[in-house]
Amino acid sequence: MTQATGTDIMEPRLALGTGAYGGVMKAMFGLEEPLRRSTLEPALRELVKTRASQLNGCAYCIDMHTKDARALGESEQRLYGLSAWRETPFYSDRERAALEWTEALTLIAGNEVSDQVFARVRQQFSEEELVSLSLAVAQINAWNRLVKPFRPAVGSYQAPARQS
Numbered sequence: 001m002t003q004a005t006g007t008d009i010m011e012p013r014l015a016l017g018t019g020a021y022g023g024v025m026k027a028m029f030g031l032e033e034p035l036r037r038s039t040l041e042p043a044l045r046e047l048v049k050t051r052a053s054q055l056n057g058c059a060y061c062i063d064m065h066t067k068d069a070r071a072l073g074e075s076e077q078r079l080y081g082l083s084a085w086r087e088t089p090f091y092s093d094r095e096r097a098a099l100e101w102t103e104a105l106t107l108i109a110g111n112e113v114s115d116q117v118f119a120r121v122r123q124q125f126s127e128e129e130l131v132s133l134s135l136a137v138a139q140i141n142a143w144n145r146l147v148k149p150f151r152p153a154v155g156s157y158q159a160p161a162r163q164s
Contacts, residue, residue, distance in 0.1 A: 028139070028142065028146070035135060039128070039129055039132075040132050042072055043072045044095060046065050046069035047098070047099065048102045049061065049065040049136070049140040050065040050066055050069060051099055051106075052106045052140045053144055055102075056145075057148070061143060078090045082099075093123075093124060094124040094125070097121040097123065097125065098124070098125075101117065101134070102137050104117050105141070
């Protein structure tokens with residue numbers, strides 16, 4: 001295995017939060033407010049954001065949301081197992097439903113969200129929570145699509161000391 005060299009690491013294309021990009025970020029951050037007011041657990045939201053970012057290959061967002069999840073008390077074991085969540089005993093039925101919903105919505109192109117997936121997620125989430133969960137998935141997918149092409153410096157994000 002070889003170590004990455006300066007030519008292997010992608011250089012940032014635009015600085016996040018500057019110029020025209022700053023207005024887009026402000027609007028995207030506004031979508032976070034209804035999620036903060038929802039009854040979705042903050043740690044669950046971070047698992048969803050991490051899983052969607054894994055599927056989309058967004059290194060910056062994976063780095064950010066695993067750091068935020070750890071700041072909420074999430075274990076390393078559960079974060080490491082997230083990409084293979086179906087094969088591990090680390091997640092509750094509610095978390096499994098949220099992760100399955102996340103994958104269905106993230107990989108929606110050319111795929112139908114089946115009645116079976118909907119039924120499983122609906123058993124775990126109220127109507128209001130399901131709408132909030134869907135917004136969380138849509139939002140992180142939008143972030144992945146805005147962040148990944150502009151290549152912010154991965155590893156630069158610092159999570160708050162301890163979130164609640």
